[in-house]
Amino acid sequence: MTNPTAAMLVIGDEILSGRTRDSNMNHLAKVLTDAGIDLCEARVVSDDQPAIVAAVQALSAAYDHVFTSGGIGPTHDDITADAVAAAFDVPIDVRDDARALLQAHYDRAGTTLNDARLRMARVPDGATLIDNPVSTAPGFTLGNVNVMAGVPAVFEAMVASVVSKLAHGAPLLSQSWRVMRGEGDVAAPLAQVAQDFPELSLGSYPFQKDGVYGTNLVVRGRDASQVDAAMAQLQALFPV
Amino acid sequence: MTNPTAAMLVIGDEILSGRTRDSNMNHLAKVLTDAGIDLCEARVVSDDQPAIVAAVQALSAAYDHVFTSGGIGPTHDDITADAVAAAFDVPIDVRDDARALLQAHYDRAGTTLNDARLRMARVPDGATLIDNPVSTAPGFTLGNVNVMAGVPAVFEAMVASVVSKLAHGAPLLSQSWRVMRGEGDVAAPLAQVAQDFPELSLGSYPFQKDGVYGTNLVVRGRDASQVDAAMAQLQALFPV
Numbered sequence: 026m027t028n029p030t031a032a033m034l035v036i037g038d039e040i041l042s043g044r045t046r047d048s049n050m051n052h053l054a055k056v057l058t059d060a061g062i063d064l065c066e067a068r069v070v071s072d073d074q075p076a077i078v079a080a081v082q083a084l085s086a087a088y089d090h091v092f093t094s095g096g097i098g099p100t101h102d103d104i105t106a107d108a109v110a111a112a113f114d115v116p117i118d119v120r121d122d123a124r125a126l127l128q129a130h131y132d133r134a135g136t137t138l139n140d141a142r143l144r145m146a147r148v149p150d151g152a153t154l155i156d157n158p159v160s161t162a163p164g165f166t167l168g169n170v171n172v173m174a175g176v177p178a179v180f181e182a183m184v185a186s187v188v189s190k191l192a193h194g195a196p197l198l199s200q201s202w203r204v205m206r207g208e209g210d211v212a213a214p215l216a217q218v219a220q221d222f223p224e225l226s227l228g229s230y231p232f233q234k235d236g237v238y239g240t241n242l243v244v245r246g247r248d249a250s251q252v253d254a255a256m257a258q259l260q261a262l263f264p265v
Numbered sequence: 266m267t268n269p270t271a272a273m274l275v276i277g278d279e280i281l282s283g284r285t286r287d288s289n290m291n292h293l294a295k296v297l298t299d300a301g302i303d304l305c306e307a308r309v310v311s312d313d314q315p316a317i318v319a320a321v322q323a324l325s326a327a328y329d330h331v332f333t334s335g336g337i338g339p340t341h342d343d344i345t346a347d348a349v350a351a352a353f354d355v356p357i358d359v360r361d362d363a364r365a366l367l368q369a370h371y372d373r374a375g376t377t378l379n380d381a382r383l384r385m386a387r388v389p390d391g392a393t394l395i396d397n398p399v400s401t402a403p404g405f406t407l408g409n410v411n412v413m414a415g416v417p418a419v420f421e422a423m424v425a426s427v428v429s430k431l432a433h434g435a436p437l438l439s440q441s442w443r444v445m446r447g448e449g450d451v452a453a454p455l456a457q458v459a460q461d462f463p464e465l466s467l468g469s470y471p472f473q474k475d476g477v478y479g480t481n482l483v484v485r486g487r488d489a490s491q492v493d494a495a496m497a498q499l500q501a502l503f504p505v
Contacts, residue, residue, distance in 0.1 A: 038466055041304045042437060042485065043294030045470070050309070054283030064281045066316070067309040069290070072468075076306070099449045100469045101456035141452030176471065197282060209339045212381030216341035226278055228312075229340045230285070231416065245282065 028194030028247070031057055032084040033067040036077055036095040036105050037175060040069050049094040049180045056184055061194030061247070062090065072096060077108035085112070085170050090191065092184070095175030097164065099141040106165070109172055110149035120148040123163055130161035155183050195247035200256045204263045205239040207231065214262045215242060222255045224248065268434030268487070271297055272324040273307040276317055276335040276345050277415060280309050289334040289420045296424055301434030301487070302330065312336060317348035325352070325410050330431065332424070335415030337404065339381040346405070349412055350389035360388040363403055370401035395423050435487035440496045444503045445479040447471065454502045455482060462495045464488065 033053055039045040050067050057064045065088060070076040077096075084091045096105030110117035123146035124138075131138045145162040148154065155164035155171065157179055164173040164183045173183040204211055208231045219227040225246035232239060242263070244255045273293055279285040290307050297304045305328060310316040317336075324331045336345030350357035363386035364378075371378045385402040388394065395404035395411065397419055404413040404423045413423040444451055448471045459467040465486035472479055482503070484495045 038485070039468060039470065039483070040290075041294055041307065042298050042439070043291055043296075043304075044439070044483065046288075046291045048286075050280075051283055051286045054281055056283075058282050064283075065311060067281065069307040071305060072466075098469070098471070100452040101459050102466075102468055136447070136449070139449060139453070141456075142449035144452075199282070199284070207376070209376070209379060209382035212340045212384075213379070216381075219341050226312075226342075228279060228342055229338070230279065231338070243279070243284065245278070 029062045029089040029192060030087075031062050031064050031090040031092065032088045033064065034077075034080050034084055034091060034093040035067065035069040035175075036072065036093060037069075038071045038102070040095075041071050047094075048177050049175065052177070052181055053092055053094075053184055056188055058197045060188050060191070061196045062188070062191065063194070063197075072102045072104060074104055074108045074111065077105060078112045081109055081112035081170060085168060089169060091170040092187070093170065093172050094180050097145065097162070097172060097174055099144050099162075103144065105172060106147050106149065109167055109170060112170075113149065113151075113167055115150045115167070117147050117149045119143055119146045123148050123154060126154075126161055126163060156186050158182050197245055197247060198249055198252050199243060199245045200252055201241050201243045202256060202259050202263065203239060203241055205237070206263065207238060208240050211240050211242065211263065215259070218255055218258050218262070221258070222246070222251055225251055225255055227255065269302045269329040269432060270305050270327075271302050271330040271332065272305060272328040274317075274320050274324055274331060274333040275307065275309040275415075276312065276333060277309075278311045278342070280335075281311050287334075288417055289415065292417070292421055293332055293334075293424055296428055298437045300428050300431065301436045302428070302431065303434070303437075312342045312344060314344055314348050314351065317345060318352045321349055321352035321410060325408060329409060331410040332427070333410065333412050334420050337385065337402070337412060337414055339384050339402075343384065345412060346387050346389065349407055349410060352410075353389065353391075353407055355390045355407070357387055357389045359383055359386045363388050363394060366394075366401055366403060396426050398422050437485055437487060438489055438492050439483060439485045440492055441481050441483045442496060442499050442503065443479060443481055445477070446503065447478060448480050451480050451482065451503065455499070458495055458498050458502070461498070462486070462491055465491055465495050467495065 152165040152167040159179045228243045230241045246252045392405035392407040399419045468483045470481045486492045
């Protein structure tokens, strides 16, 4: 049985200009790994409607699930909802249930639900809302595309809610082994172990700190007994 | 005059599994912004040849420059050089100048240049080498694709070397203004200023810390007098 596949789409000029360092990709990667959903690709595009539409269409067609982050706030450069509607060629407008959520939220805060804030109630036809326990303005799921906020606290809450409802696969298991030798020394034996376990993914990550260098060997896979067996081979090849 | 365009391709299972947090994208974004080269898109793919080939071909065709990070080490999962050669349909083999660099480096270190390490001298036909002042094993440029290491210290040194040789555009200037009001309040005036300055990009980034909330307004553009004028309008609309 193969695992469900996923892609992420990060939307925002501020990431591509270097002003903001994205942290949502790493968070989503960890959550999906634990859920047995394979994150196969990630893209970052700017606040540009044709770029968002093209990426949503490509990723939505290629993977089981797509997760977007960013561009669903109240300002003029928040165009993700409209771009996703365009990608699926469905109408978009302010929706009553989303408006009611915002109205109640701003009533409690003593703030006016003005036109800008009302933009956050724009939801494409046929979408279901994603709960936002942090700041109310909802995300939404349209087809296989989950549209979420860029603010990390909100993104993380929305991811938890969405992923809990998806079918999970076999979680990716991982074991690592720290070897005090350079990558060039471990490469040949490592390649042999990789060949012996074609179902597993074996990686090597060099480190160097304070004049000490070595390599972290990582075995990843879905079958615990295979991961154990490959790790035992590596430990025999590279004893402490 | 329009600026040169660029895309980044991050290659590595460890990023998509969440084991490693990529930092190269943010570094490249800042360097390109300063150089007046527009980073328009970034992608992350796994250590999978067809995925790398498809991404290299798509990005190479769409942008002036492509920068890749990761997958050029000595181990079996380092397949970027071969994938880039395949993407351009050119042969790849160990090249004498790259081999000489490695031989001298490992001679100095008293280490053997074994088959695994020799993989790092594999260079596609027609490529030029990118200097690696940190650990010698070179990157390379083939067509408009610059292939660099994933280790941040090496990546950053290679980026400095590559970008210094590229034609620069007008650097993206940026000014920001901190407003102690929510995004929903600043959205309408901000949109008006954005409309008045169609050449500029105006962004808003909400923050909330210790019960205090507000919005950072950011004006980005290439024309200093326009950036100044837009910022003056924002400051008049939202005085301290």
